[in-house]
Amino acid sequence: MTDFSSTGEQQTHSGFIAIIGKPNVGKSTLLNSFLGTKVAPTSPRPQTTRRGVRGIHTSGERQIVFVDTPGMHKAKDALGKYMNHEVHSALADVDAVVWVVDLRHPPTDEDQLVARQIRELPKPVFMVGNKTDAAKYPDEAMKLYRALLEGREHDTSETMLSAQNNPAAVATLREQLLDALPENPFFFPQGAASDQTREQWAAEIIREEAMKKLRDELPYAVATRVNSWTERQDGLQRIEGEIVVEKNAHKGMVIGAGGKQLREIGQAARKQLEVFLSRKVYLGLEVIVINNWREDEEALRELGYE
Numbered sequence: 001m002t003d004f005s006s007t008g009e010q011q012t013h014s015g016f017i018a019i020i021g022k023p024n025v026g027k028s029t030l031l032n033s034f035l036g037t038k039v040a041p042t043s044p045r046p047q048t049t050r051r052g053v054r055g056i057h058t059s060g061e062r063q064i065v066f067v068d069t070p071g072m073h074k075a076k077d078a079l080g081k082y083m084n085h086e087v088h089s090a091l092a093d094v095d096a097v098v099w100v101v102d103l104r105h106p107p108t109d110e111d112q113l114v115a116r117q118i119r120e121l122p123k124p125v126f127m128v129g130n131k132t133d134a135a136k137y138p139d140e141a142m143k144l145y146r147a148l149l150e151g152r153e154h155d156t157s158e159t160m161l162s163a164q165n166n167p168a169a170v171a172t173l174r175e176q177l178l179d180a181l182p183e184n185p186f187f188f189p190q191g192a193a194s195d196q197t198r199e200q201w202a203a204e205i206i207r208e209e210a211m212k213k214l215r216d217e218l219p220y221a222v223a224t225r226v227n228s229w230t231e232r233q234d235g236l237q238r239i240e241g242e243i244v245v246e247k248n249a250h251k252g253m254v255i256g257a258g259g260k261q262l263r264e265i266g267q268a269a270r271k272q273l274e275v276f277l278s279r280k281v282y283l284g285l286e287v288i289v290i291n292n293w294r295e296d297e298e299a300l301r302e303l304g305y306e
């Protein structure tokens with residue numbers, strides 16, 4: 001382990017905390033809110049998160065490394081299996097778990113799947129009832145979720161909040177997480193916000209915008225990557241990216257009539273990148289085909305899912 005501790009004298013506390021839950025409950029939104037910056041993609045579509053993206057929060061002598069996991073679900077293909085595997089390995093390696101549930105609805109089979117994973121886990125679990133702003137019966141829903149952990153013998157705490165609209169409640173929860181960290185040297189340098197490269201980060205933003213625009217099953221058949229990023233002397237960031245589809249027939253569906261859809265995806269992604277980078281961005285996007293990439297272990301590796 002690399003020792004990034006700020007001082008040799010004061011003891012630092014540092015640890016890994018996984019954010020888990022079924023798809024679409026608001027895990028990435030909560031992570032971004034914990035960090036006050038955007039490291040994870042969010043979208044109204046389930047299963048937007050594919051990698052165990054890490055976000056890092058350092059406060060004084062304490063550092064949390066967040067592991068944002070893909071939503072746990074019943075896997076249908078190699079990509080799905082990879083995503084569930086990410087959740088299992090995340091749980092084995094972390095010091096505590098934040099379990100996010102959606103208070104707008106009662107628990108489903110997928111929530112039970114998650115609860116089974118953590119009921120016996122000998123690590124602190126912080127249950128977060130999310131979306132209180134949009135829930136009709138938040139207390140009743142929370143009771144049903146609580147029941148899924150009945151019999152659990154290890155530390156469990158609860159919070160109800162809106163990851164999207166409740167920064168004060170998110171900050172209070174973050175403070176509780178900081179208090180739960182074990183004594184450890186820092187795992188990352190103090191200023192770091194994520195362990196993603198800027199290329200991975202930009203590729204995820206492009207994928208987020210593509211997922212918002214594409215219809216039916218197509219969003220899930222799309223991967224993105226950034227192949228080149230150069231900075232001009234006047235500060236303009238020139239980024240070249242690819243949207244990868246798994247069939248020739250999908251290419252036209254992504255590009256759209258006269259290239260309209262691809263242009264819209266590119267424009268939306270460019271705007272997000274410009275906001276986060278505070279720089280002018282030129283974004284070049286191309287659509288390419290890698291046949292059945294979701295079933296192809298080598299292609300998955302090539303696209304960074306390993």
Ligand SMILES: Nc1nc2c(ncn2[C@@H]2O[C@H](COP(=O)(O)OP(=O)(O)OP(=O)(O)O)[C@@H](O)[C@H]2O)c(=O)[nH]1
Pocket residue numbers: 021022023024025026027028029030041042043044045046047048049050069070071072130131132133134161162163164165
């Ligand atoms: N009303 C409301 N919506 C929220 C809140 N938090 C998140 N959302 C929305 O819920 C949707 C899913 O949020 P994400 O953060 O992408 O969810 P996720 O759990 O990371 O999703 P996966 O990547 O599929 O696992 C998005 O449309 C968010 O804007 C909240 O506090 N209130």
